[in-house]
Amino acid sequence: MSSKRRNPPLLLLLFLSVSISVLFVSSSAAPGAETATFHFRAPRFPDFSRAGHGLVAPFGIRRHLADGNSTEAGDGNPTTLVLAGERTRRKDPSDNLKIYTGGFNISNQHYWTSVSATAAPFFLVAGVWFAVFGIVLAFTCLCYCCCPREPYGYSRTCYAISLIFLILFTIAAIAGCVVLYTGQGKFIGITSDTLERLALVILAAVMLGLAFLGFLLNVVHFVVNCSLVILGWILVAGTFILCGVFLLLHNVVADTCVAMDDWVQHPTAKTAMDDFIPCVDNATAQETLVQSKQVSFQLINLVDTVLANFSNRNFPPQLGPPLNYNQSGPLVPLLCNPFNSDLTVKDCAPGEVVFHNATEAWKAYVCQVSSSGICTTPGRLTPSLYSQMSSAVNVSYGLYRYGPFLVELEDCTFVRRTFTDINASYCPDLRRYTQWIYVGLVIVSAAVMLSLIFWVIYARERRHRVYTKQFMTGGGGDHNKGPGNI
Structure with missing residues (x-):
C-alpha cells in the first residue's frame, strides 16, 4: 500500500469526512441541491491601496502619512525631517569644508567625514608631538654624544619656574587620571565591556605612574632616565589618539540619541532611518x-x-x-x-x-x-x-x-518604545561619561606632555646648578652625568 494510502493528507480526510457526514446527517436535502462543504484556503491579503479600503499604504512600503499635520501645503506628500540637524552641522573635509546639512545618516559618507573631522585635531596633535619631540630628543642625544660640553651656568628663574610647572602639571595629570577612571567606570557600567574597561584602567594607571615617577625622580634629585622620557613620549602620542577616538565616539553617541528622539517625536515624517527601519x-x-x-x-x-x-x-x-x-x-x-x-x-x-x-x-x-x-x-x-x-x-x-x-x-510601535526607553535610560549617561573619558584623556595627555617637557628642562637646570656649585667650590665634575641620563 502506498504512503499516501497509509497517511492521507489532512485536507483529503476533511473533504471525505464532510461528505460522509452530509450523507448521514443531511439526507433530507433536496436532490440536486448544492452541498455545503468546508474548504480551507490560505487567506488572501487584499490590495489595501484600492478604492473602498481607505487611503492606506500597500503592504511592505516605508513610513507614510498618517495625519494632516505631516503634509506640505495639503498635497498629501510626507514631510522630510533632517534628524539631529542642528547638532550635525559640521564642516565636511570631503566637500571643500562646506557645512554638512544632511543630518544623522549612517549611510551618508559625508556624515562620517564631518563627524570624524571633529577628532582630527587630536590626531594632528599626536602626530606633531610625536614628530617634533622625537626630533628634539634625537637632536639632544646627538649634541650630547658628539659635542659634549661642561654643564656650567644656569638660570635660577628657569629652575624655579620649571619646578613649579612640573608640580602643577603632575597634579593635573593626577586629576585627569581621576576623571578618566571615574568616567570609564560609569561608562563600562552601562556597556558591560570588561575588556575595554581593563584597557582604560591600565592606561590610567600607567599614565599616573609615569607622571608621579618622573616628578619623584626630579624632586628627590635623581636623574631622569632617557628610557622614561621615551616611554612618556610614546604614551602621550597614543593617548592623544585615544582622545580623538573617544571624542568621535562621544559625538556619534550624542548624534544617535538626538536622532532617535527626533524620529520618535515625528513618527510620520520621512527620514534617513526609513532605509533601515521600514514601517x-x-x-x-x-x-x-x-x-x-x-x-x-x-x-x-x-x-x-x-x-x-x-x-x-x-x-x-x-x-x-x-x-x-x-x-x-x-x-x-x-x-x-x-x-x-x-x-x-x-x-x-x-x-x-x-x-x-x-x-x-x-x-x-x-x-x-x-x-x-x-x-x-x-x-x-x-x-x-x-x-x-x-x-x-x-x-x-x-x-x-x-x-x-x-x-x-x-x-514601528515597538521600535519607538525601545528608542524612548534608550533615550530616557541610557543616552544621558552615555553622553555624559563618554565626555568624561575624552576630557580625562585630554587632561592626562596634555599634563603628561607638558610634564615631560619640564622634566627635561628642570633636569637640565638642576644638573647645571649642581655642576656650577661644585665648580665654584672647586669640586668640579658632574656626578649625575651619564650616557643614559638627562
Whole structure:
C-alpha cells in the first residue's frame, strides 16, 4: 500500500469526512441541491491601496502619512525631517569644508567625514608631538654624544619656574587620571565591556605612574632616565589618539540619541532611518492583525472539524481507510477557539483544550498503527494525524500569541518604545561619561606632555646648578652625568 494510502493528507480526510457526514446527517436535502462543504484556503491579503479600503499604504512600503499635520501645503506628500540637524552641522573635509546639512545618516559618507573631522585635531596633535619631540630628543642625544660640553651656568628663574610647572602639571595629570577612571567606570557600567574597561584602567594607571615617577625622580634629585622620557613620549602620542577616538565616539553617541528622539517625536515624517527601519502605516498594520486572527480562527476550525467529523466518528467497517482506521475509545477533546466568527474574544467551552495543553492532552488518544495505517490499539488519532494537528496548533498559537507583537514591529510601535526607553535610560549617561573619558584623556595627555617637557628642562637646570656649585667650590665634575641620563 502506498504512503499516501497509509497517511492521507489532512485536507483529503476533511473533504471525505464532510461528505460522509452530509450523507448521514443531511439526507433530507433536496436532490440536486448544492452541498455545503468546508474548504480551507490560505487567506488572501487584499490590495489595501484600492478604492473602498481607505487611503492606506500597500503592504511592505516605508513610513507614510498618517495625519494632516505631516503634509506640505495639503498635497498629501510626507514631510522630510533632517534628524539631529542642528547638532550635525559640521564642516565636511570631503566637500571643500562646506557645512554638512544632511543630518544623522549612517549611510551618508559625508556624515562620517564631518563627524570624524571633529577628532582630527587630536590626531594632528599626536602626530606633531610625536614628530617634533622625537626630533628634539634625537637632536639632544646627538649634541650630547658628539659635542659634549661642561654643564656650567644656569638660570635660577628657569629652575624655579620649571619646578613649579612640573608640580602643577603632575597634579593635573593626577586629576585627569581621576576623571578618566571615574568616567570609564560609569561608562563600562552601562556597556558591560570588561575588556575595554581593563584597557582604560591600565592606561590610567600607567599614565599616573609615569607622571608621579618622573616628578619623584626630579624632586628627590635623581636623574631622569632617557628610557622614561621615551616611554612618556610614546604614551602621550597614543593617548592623544585615544582622545580623538573617544571624542568621535562621544559625538556619534550624542548624534544617535538626538536622532532617535527626533524620529520618535515625528513618527510620520520621512527620514534617513526609513532605509533601515521600514514601517507601514497603522491601517495596514491593523489589517495584518485582522488577517492573522482570521488565519488562526480558520486553522482551529479546521482542526475541530477533523476531530468532530472524522476522528470522533465511528464509521461502518466496510468503508475502510482512510475513513475507518479502527478508531475507538474516548472522544478526543476539541481545541478551544479564542475567536468568534466576527473575531471577537470567545470563552472556551467546557471540555475543550487550549493551546498550552492541547498537544499533551491529545497524546493520550494516539493509537499504534500497523503498516497499513490501521489502529492496533485503542485510540482515535494516528501518529501521522496527530503530527499534522500539532503543527496546525503550533501555527495557530504563534499567530495568536505573536500577532500583536509583529504588528507593533510593522508599524514601528515597538521600535519607538525601545528608542524612548534608550533615550530616557541610557543616552544621558552615555553622553555624559563618554565626555568624561575624552576630557580625562585630554587632561592626562596634555599634563603628561607638558610634564615631560619640564622634566627635561628642570633636569637640565638642576644638573647645571649642581655642576656650577661644585665648580665654584672647586669640586668640579658632574656626578649625575651619564650616557643614559638627562
